[in-house]
Amino acid sequence: MTTWRTDTGAGAGPIPVAIVGGGVIGHNHAAAILRHPRLRIACVVDPAALAGRGLAERVAAQTGAEQPARYESLTDALAKQEIGLVVICTPSGTHAGLTEEALGAGKHVVIEKPLDVSLPRARQLTRLAADAQSRGIVCSVISQHRFDPASIAVSEAIAAGRLGRITSAVASVAWWRGQRYYDSADWRGTWDLDGGGALMNQAVHTVDLLLWLLGRPTEVFAYTALLAHERIEVEDVAVATIRFASGALAVLHASTGAYPGLSARLQVHGTRGSAIIDGDQLEYLHAAGDTVEDPEDPEDPVNQAAEALPAAELRGAAKQPDSFVLGHLRQYADIVTAIDRGEPPSIRVEDGFTVLAVVKAVYLAATLGRPVPVDDVRQGLLDHVPVRSQGSGERGEQR
Incomplete structure (x- = not known):
């Protein structure tokens, strides 16, 4: 053919x-x-x-x-x-x-x-x-989610230097998946086919946005745990710190044990501004850029989100029923x-590989109990290290 x-x-x-x-x-x-x-x-x-x-x-x-x-x-x-x-x-x-x-x-x-x-x-x-x-x-x-209007607005503000030097970020996906979700298919919650839990499957898009906005990740330290579910091999809670080549630091949190299920939230902070994306909508944006001579004591940290996007894309607006399809x-x-x-x-595909390397770095750091250089993961230097499973029905940390 x-x-x-x-x-x-x-x-x-x-x-x-x-x-x-x-x-x-x-x-x-x-x-x-x-x-x-x-x-x-x-x-x-x-x-x-x-x-x-x-x-x-x-x-x-x-x-x-x-x-x-x-x-x-x-x-x-x-x-x-x-x-x-x-x-x-x-x-x-x-x-x-x-x-x-x-x-x-x-x-x-x-x-x-x-x-x-x-x-x-x-x-x-x-x-x-x-x-x-x-x-x-x-x-x-x-x-x-890189194509969401909120994500684009924050990316453009960072690229233009309006947030100053990016210093830190907080990424959290606090979702809930009941036991029925994992029991619905044999491959769910397995290392071989699911590849991980809350981080690999539910939070991977937020990880992607974090890397897109903050640049090249260099080192990861993490803990993972299985605390809210049974009969799965993977984690339902993961927390990590990530260091970036720019010097910026980020905190990453992912969970499918956060009842009743809240939102995916990403905060980015810099020396001249901050931004918050919550539930794919822009909650807060203050980008002083070069308009403030002395940022030591901000006098008017007004939320500029409404100036950046239409009301339908702001946090609190009714989400369109087809918002998932639109992305x-x-x-x-x-x-x-x-x-x-x-x-x-x-x-x-290279972008997807970098995200996968960071997720794997979290699992490896949790398994080894030490910081893991992301380049070591990318280059295959740790491919021989098996990520430790919690085992069937057990609850506890991966160490």
């Missing part, structure tokens, strides 16, 4: 999409894909026939068109179906292998977070994606542009 390529310029044709994984995340991606005028869901790939059938039927109901084809394997779909873009929405531990197969077939790829659970596989995938990009094949990892839709727009232009997308 010949490699499918998109047309460019005016009148460019639709891009046929294969969604691999018919679960919740697959449905969320489908909702975004259906809203992009250039994307068309051609098939659903899922060995769980009921999951795949449910997604295919939903697509048909929303479009009024014939149901997308269904396949039990990506190999079968690639051999029989015209595909331009493969979207990986399967359990995390399967991401690298499926992505490698899709790239090998010359297809553009979108990978749901995280990149994978294995650093060696993710490292190899980073090299494969870079080689594919040199041939005009786009590969991107979902980091949709993905914005990233898909970026990916389609990259495909058309033959350029790298805004979010590359």
Whole structure:
């Protein structure tokens, strides 16, 4: 089968999409894909026939068109179906292998977070994606919150120097997942397929924003614990400190044991201003920049958030019911542009690898009981160290 390529310029044709994984995340991606005028869901790939059938039927109901084809394997779909873009929405531990197969077939790829659970596989995938990009094949990892208006407003303020020198940050994801969530699938809460707990799965997007705003991380120290759930191998609480190349320090907190479930919150502080993003909305922004001669005693730390964004994007405003879809839709727009232009997308596999390295550094620091250099993790110097499991049904710290 010949490699499918998109047309460019005016009148460019639709891009046929294969969604691999018919679960919740697959449905969320489908909702975004259906809203992009250039994307068309051609098939659903899922060995769980009921999951795949449910997604295919939903697509048909929303479009009024014939149901997308269904396949039990990506190999079968690639051999029989015209595909331009493969979207990986399967359990995390399967991401690298499926992505490698899709790239090998010359297809553009979108990978749901995280990149994978294995650093060696993710490292190899980073090299494969870079080689594919040199041939005009786009590969991107979902980091949709970088496209949120609140995130962009804070990023622009930092880039313009309006917050001064960034000194610190506090990132917290205080969510709740009941035992039923972990019991709903055999792969949940396992190191092999889930790759971790509250940090790897629930807080990974907040970690991504933290790194995007503060720059290159250099060292991590952490503790993790299993305190609120049973019958899982991974943590439901993680706390860490992260040092950055700039000298800035950050505190990271992730939990699925914070009943009844609060918000994802990111505070960034500098010598000339601070910003707070809460629940993807801008809660606070004060950026003095060069307008204040003496910042020793701020006289008017007014909240400038309303000057930066419309009311609908400010903390406390009613969130749009499709806000989750909008984040993905914005990233898909970026990916389609990259495909058309033959350029790298805004979010590359290398970005996803850095986030994965920091998450792994947290787990390794908690296991080893000492600070862990992030470069050691990136370079594979600690690949031989097994992250310690709490064991079935046990509660306690990973040390």
